[in-house]
């Protein structure tokens with residue numbers, strides 16, 4: 001789906017499809033170099049990071065394994081609940097593995113900080129992070145993102161996997177919605 005298909009609900013495009021893939025390709029080249037011979041396990045948090053995982057893993061030049069985890073830290077609105085629960089766990093034993101977490105967006109950093117600690121607790125040999133988007137102004141928890149995509153302002157963004165109330169995940173670029181789309185919600 002393209003911006004033009006939902007023009008009436010979009011305020012403005014933030015990152016184009018071309019720029020998203022350009023950045024993912026750059027990071028994938030770096031990660032392929034850094035992880036050659038290390039048999040990396042890519043872990044993505046459902047559902048938002050799925051698009052990034054697909055594009056990123058295909059852009060890599062070394063074989064990787066992939067696994068997925070479903071966590072909940074957000075409800076259907078735009079504000080964090082602060083509590084993290086596992087809805088669906090990995091099927092891979094991470095003990096001794098070089099894990100790279102693939103994230104869509106790091107906002108407060110709570111979800112990511114929890115996941116990094118959890119994977120270390122399970123015995124991963126290394127745990128690093130690639131986040132396509134970061135909102136530095138909203139960071140509450142200090143967590144290191146080794147591979148960085150784009151920084152975005154403190155606005156609620158959708159597209160390329162990111163949803164508003166389960167919609168707009170299939171938008172091929174990243175955009176800011178018109179305020180009236182969230183009418184009745186607390187931002």
Ligand code: 5GP
Nearest residue numbers: 048106107108109110111155156157162163
């Ligand atoms: P954190 O724990 O860092 O506060 O939030 C992480 C999760 O919140 C992200 O993986 C994403 O699901 C959701 N999130 C945070 N900011 C945004 C945003 O601007 N747009 C959307 N669609 N989801 C967001």
Ligand code: MG
Nearest residue numbers: 045048104105
């Ligand atoms: Mg995420």
Ligand code: MG
Nearest residue numbers: 048074163164
């Ligand atoms: Mg969401």
